[in-house]
Amino acid sequence: xxxxxxxxxxxxxxxxxxxxxxxxxxxxxxxxxxxxxxxxxxxxxxxxxxxxxxxxxxxxxxxxxxxxxxxxxxxxxxxxxxxxxxxxxxxxxxxxxxxxxxxxxxxxxxxxxxxxxxxxxxxxxxxxxxxxxxxxxxxxxxxxxxxxxxxxxxxxxxxxxxxxxxxxxxxxxxxxxxxxxxxxxxxxxxxxxxxxxxxxxxxxxxxxxxxxxxxxxxxxxxxxxxxxxxxxxxxxxxxxxxxxxxxxxxxx
Amino acid sequence: xxxxxxxxxxxxxxxxxxxxxxxxxxxxxxxxxxxxxxxxxxxxxxxxxxxxxxxxxxxxxxxxxxxxxxxxxxxxxxxxxxxxxxxxxxxxxxxxxxxxxxxxxxxxxxxxxxxxxxxxxxxxxxxxxxxxxxxxxxxxxxxxxxxxxxxxxxxxxxxxxxxxxxxxxxxxxxxxxxxxxxxxxxxxxxxxxxxxxxxxxxxxxxxxxxxxxxxxxxxxxxxxxxxxxxxxxxxxxxxxxxxxxxxxxxxxxxxxxxxxxxxxxxxxxxxxxxxxxxxxxxxxxxxxxxxxxxxxxxxxxxxxxxxxxxxxxxxxxx
Numbered sequence: 001x002x003x004x005x006x007x008x009x010x011x012x013x014x015x016x017x018x019x020x021x022x023x024x025x026x027x028x029x030x031x032x033x034x035x036x037x038x039x040x041x042x043x044x045x046x047x048x049x050x051x052x053x054x055x056x057x058x059x060x061x062x063x064x065x066x067x068x069x070x071x072x073x074x075x076x077x078x079x080x081x082x083x084x085x086x087x088x089x090x091x092x093x094x095x096x097x098x099x100x101x102x103x104x105x106x107x108x109x110x111x112x113x114x115x116x117x118x119x120x121x122x123x124x125x126x127x128x129x130x131x132x133x134x135x136x137x138x139x140x141x142x143x144x145x146x147x148x149x150x151x152x153x154x155x156x157x158x159x160x161x162x163x164x165x166x167x168x169x170x171x172x173x174x175x176x177x178x179x180x181x182x183x184x185x186x187x188x189x190x191x192x193x194x195x196x197x198x199x200x201x202x203x204x205x206x207x208x209x210x211x212x213x214x215x216x217x218x219x220x221x222x223x224x225x226x227x228x229x230x231x232x233x234x235x236x237x238x239x240x241x242x243x244x245x246x247x248x249x250x251x252x
Numbered sequence: 253x254x255x256x257x258x259x260x261x262x263x264x265x266x267x268x269x270x271x272x273x274x275x276x277x278x279x280x281x282x283x284x285x286x287x288x289x290x291x292x293x294x295x296x297x298x299x300x301x302x303x304x305x306x307x308x309x310x311x312x313x314x315x316x317x318x319x320x321x322x323x324x325x326x327x328x329x330x331x332x333x334x335x336x337x338x339x340x341x342x343x344x345x346x347x348x349x350x351x352x353x354x355x356x357x358x359x360x361x362x363x364x365x366x367x368x369x370x371x372x373x374x375x376x377x378x379x380x381x382x383x384x385x386x387x388x389x390x391x392x393x394x395x396x397x398x399x400x401x402x403x404x405x406x407x408x409x410x411x412x413x414x415x416x417x418x419x420x421x422x423x424x425x426x427x428x429x430x431x432x433x434x435x436x437x438x439x440x441x442x443x444x445x446x447x448x449x450x451x452x453x454x455x456x457x458x459x460x461x462x463x464x465x466x467x468x469x470x471x472x473x474x475x476x477x478x479x480x481x482x483x484x485x486x487x488x489x490x491x492x493x494x495x496x497x498x499x500x501x502x503x504x505x506x507x508x509x510x511x512x513x514x515x516x517x518x519x520x521x522x523x524x525x526x527x528x529x530x531x532x533x534x535x536x537x538x539x540x541x542x543x544x545x546x547x548x549x550x551x552x553x554x555x556x557x558x559x560x561x562x563x564x565x566x567x568x569x570x
Contacts, residue, residue: 050461074468088458098459
């Protein structure tokens with residue numbers, strides 16, 4: 001379980017998050033939604049100790065993220081950040097192999113190699129595994145970074161807009177993989193999503209933010225009402241029922 | 253392929269060293285070997301120090317056209333020398349023992365680099381993004397400041413003192429001070445051991461701050477450790493031969509071309525060997541084969557500057 005208690009954050013006097021308290025269920029796929037600048041990425045970075053906490057406490061599986069040694073946390077939680085630029089020239093396989101670093105500290109063994117192979121296969125990167133990252137498309141690069149987080153093989157996986165640059169088929173495949181990971185391997189997954197219907201179809205839990213404030217927090221079915229969507233995104237959206245599935249008609 | 257190229261570099265280094273010690277040697281062998289041996293050791297130390305410092309600095313800043321010396325180090329060194337001449341006078345300066353002069357420049361360079369880079373990089377350690385542009389601009393502005401200040405001081409001293417100041421601020425691979433070799437060997441050895449122990453963390457840090465933190469590297473601690481190591485290496489090499497601005501850039505980028513790998517366990521020894529090969533080979537060819545009196549540093553700087561321009565024109569600043 002990820003427990004967030006009265007977390008506030010400001011950058012240069014500008015409030016990014018104000019007094020957020022919530023807990024994300026263990027073993028489920030949670031979606032973080034909200035308009036641009038709502039503070040979704042900041043919240044995710046704070047959970048993953050990429051920024052120092054200013055106010056409040058965050059615990060992951062009972063471990064306080066600001067006190068637990070970084071190496072211990074690296075075996076517990078992985079994050080895929082939004083912008084990934086690289087200085088060194090790496091192949092896809094090199095990059096994915098880095099995901100195993102917290103487990104082997106620079107000396108990979110047989111098990112690490114298997115995990116890397118598994119991650120490459122899971123993201124369908126087998127054919128381009130030997131290519132350099134600066135020679136492949138943005139979507140393929142995005143997949144390589146997801147594969148790296150996958151290879152890290154942590155109980156908690158945080159992904160900041162993982163569907164960026166992905167085509168429809170890849171986006172769908174990635175969401176299915178994430179869903180399987182939480183369903184079958186019991187991993188806790190938190191995803192920042194912009195396409196709310198992916199949240200509607202795959203997420204068990206939805207957290208809605210707006211202007212740094214917590215607007216909605218609950219099971220997917222309860223959150224998907226036109227009133228809640230309107231308070232989060234500030235536009236009227238019809239909710240359609242297709243089978244037992246709710247979908248948000250937000251295209252027009 | 254990588255192992256073969258490393259072995260090749262090692263062979264080249266051995267070959268150049270033997271050539272350096274023996275070509276055109278006349279007279280008493282004991283004297284020749286002792287005389288050339290200390291010079292060989294000195295040049296090798298400087299070569300390793302510059303190569304490792306540059307590779308570390310480029311990993312730290314995630315940028316392959318930056319070197320510690322491009323960030324105003326050489327200018328700071330020149331300023332320090334000028335200040336010494338200014339306060340002690342040309343005669344007093346030449347009376348200083350090698351150790352005193354070495355440790356004073358070493359301490360000041362260490363403190364200055366920690367203040368300069370520590371404050372700049374320290375912000376990016378906690379903050380959001382690495383601000384490479386600010387880092388670069390600050391370095392350049394400091395360089396100009398140091399340079400203007402030393403030329404101001406040089407205008408105030410008398411012409412004889414000026415000559416002393418000007419020569420001591422020039423790089424020279426011929427006038428390595430043998431008294432300093434033991435001290436600098438020990439310091440470089442300590443820095444190299446520390447670097448080697450963090451070689452795996454360095455690979456991860458090259459991925460960028462967020463990725464490194466995610467993978468459990470103690471980023472802030474390692475950044476400061478790297479700064480201390482870089483400051484020590486640069487200080488030692490500058491104290492031994494004087495400032496060489498572009499040499500590190502030449503060597504590090506040749507290494508990246510020659511050995512396309514991200515692993516510092518390979519990059520660091522390769523860059524060190526390559527750097528030693530260039531300096532020693534260059535010295536042999538220049539002194540013994542071509543009988544030229546052009547200082548090697550001039551040619552190395554010319555080639556390094558050319559590399560810098562090519563890198564910029566090719567737009568490969570990553």
